[in-house]
Amino acid sequence: MKTGLEIFTHYFDLVLLVYTIAICSSYLILAVVSAQALIYYKKKNANTDYREILASPISPAISLIAPAYNESLTIVENVRSLLALQYPSLEIVVVNDGSKDNTLEKLIENFDLEAVPYAFDAPIHHQEIRSIYKSKQEIYGRLLVIDKKNGGKADALNAGLNVSRGKFAACIDVDCVLSQDALLKMIKPFLESKNRTIAVGGVIRIANSCVIEDGYLKAIHVPDSLIARFQVMEYTRAFLMGRMGWSKADGLLLISGAFGLFDREIAIGCGGYDHNTVGEDMELIVRMRRFMIEKGEQYEVNFIPDPLCWTEAPSTHKILSRQRNRWMRGTIETLLMHKKMFFNPKYGVLGMFSYPYWFFFEWMAPIIETFGIVYFMLLALLNLPNWPFFFALMGSVYAFAMMMSMAAILFDELSYHQYKRFKDILKLITAAMLEPFFHHPFVVWWAIQGNIDFIKGKKSWGEMTRTGFSAPKK
């Protein structure tokens, strides 16, 4: 006769086993699909001359929307860099989201701005716009500055969506560094697709320790800080081995808020960014997709693997914990807002695969992992574990993690060959070997804190202090 504990451990072991096999298999399948998509993309664009877009009157207008809050230190340099982007019909819309510092004054002074009687429609809600500015100088003719009451990033983006005029809207973080041809590459999927493309996302790369001068990326290096280096591994896996695959499978649910290009009409049509979530970037894509499916229209969401956007990653545990906590809350909020899609065949790949994947392997993974750890500790207290078996299992998980990280390094090498120095590859290999011990446990813990804060009803973003690119290390 089995005791209650034995029955519990039997079933709990079984759940953990099935879960582990499922999550590892999904990673493997995604990696294979991503590899196929990456190879296809590289072949297709090997001889593309993006300059053709530059000269063509067929190129559609793009509005680049950059919300700015207390960015006075870097705003002028950032806007200059945006103004230098290559694209024929481009409008740069900087939204000053009620900054408490002198962000607006700096913009007015440096770009010779004056208030204009700008008429716009406001189909989506946002905080009051105080004024809209244009430059007196023709050289800054592309620039439009909106000054509004503070309402958060989603609110600022909504104001930008309302005021802007482009057929497409590129929503970015103002402190990101975009490669000069970023928009030329991002617009191509919109131009070549058979169905209406509603959004395109790109790879976000980590710029810590890279050499950036006057808003331009001059040299690419692996970050010196180990925390940032771990994030390089995470980003490479997530973008090249995850989103690329989801895009190919028509199941992409997230385009990073740091840089995405959207069909403005659809973004507005579905209500714009939601103010009630900290995961507004993911939520918008899910809503746009639902909007198209519910309207019964054929559409596409694409992802391109080119390294077009560079951002500064948190380099301390304190800041990183806030970011991961927010990401987890954003994921939960989005999943709950769209719970109707869960295993709903009406939503196709999204309902049957993407949503359940996010539910089980993004939201639940840290919770199940934590339960596993607590369970193991209890067994250890009762001296029940089979230690050799335990170490063998741990070894297999570690070997799997190593394999995936090495695959990510290979993907990076074969696709865009970003890190030119051998030294950089060695640094990445070291980071991959250390990550399961020195980074992953923290990530799990921050995700658990995100869950707890979600239950508590926390809605804040948490301050993201950045050191900035102004003092590059050469």
Add this chain to the structure above:
Amino acid sequence: MNTLKSLSEYALYNHGASMLFIFWLIFSFLILACTFLIVTIFSRLSKISDSRKSKKLKAVFELIILQMLEEPETALLKAEFEKSFKKKYLKNRFQKQLLVDELVAVHKGLEGELANSIQQLFRKLKLDQYCLQKLGSSSWEVKAAGINELREMQITEAMPLIAKMVLDKEFLVRGNAQLALLELQNSRESISFLKDLSYQLSDWEQLRLHESLKSRGNTKHDSFKTLYNSDNASVIIFGIRMSSYFGCHQDIAALTLLSTHHNEEIRFQSIKALRKLGDFEAESMLAQRFSSETIKVRIAILDYLRGTGYNSLQLFLDALTSSDHQLSLMAAFGLRGGYDPAFLSSLLAGLNLSEEVLLRLKHAEDPRLPAP
């Protein structure tokens, strides 16, 4: 169910067998991790080696190309040179492809005699044969690259083969074949093959075709109306766009007919084209159609009517107070741009316009601010 249960029990409690399986897993994962690592290192080494090799070869190729451009009648075209050069520098695919790439890149920037010299060298070294072989490849990317190279080097013999690929199921092959056919035919009617295209002509393909029409010195085109008879809406739209960009006044009558087409985008594009061509013969017809049109087409009509004087004044005033922002703003632009300011001020003063409408009128006054 029982099998599943016994399997799970076996996996969980038969530690001997499970251990063996786990060790096999660890071994497999580590072997794969090492393989990925080795491939990464080899890929890096091969890139370094390729870059060194191509640097050396490029120096030789550049010298030959330069000599060919300076003295096209020299020893470069003699049989001995050809033989020795091919033996030394065109031994394998890597070397051939490198030279093809170099020649194509140089040819792109040249015209006339200089471009002919490069084409001559290309043929003399039998690189045309190398590229023609690519057309028979089973992989689409090789085929697509081959078409591009043959097009750039003006190898007209390739036309029959390329013509078969215009309807290829692969997007890139199809697009490159369209471009190649357009450029290799080199006649006024060369565009007409598009008429029978069954695939949708994407904006990307249209953009490339347009660039090609521009860049080959074809700055003057009489007409694109042959494309208007296509059953493919995207081809008609391309035709309209080209008529507009190349200023084909001869197409105006056909464009006027298209402005009543059942397809909204075709109507929109044709009205835009008529405005761009400066033809206002369709004024009364479009003004009559205005109220029955979609908002998008109405905006295009208002834009068209901006240049027609006082005949459409009432229509602009009605649109100005419309609930649709874009329509109202376009009407504001039409009123501000098309009428005498003093007359307009006195006219508008008599109307009880809302704050919003007044702002739109002010917006339309500022030349820095965009129209819808």
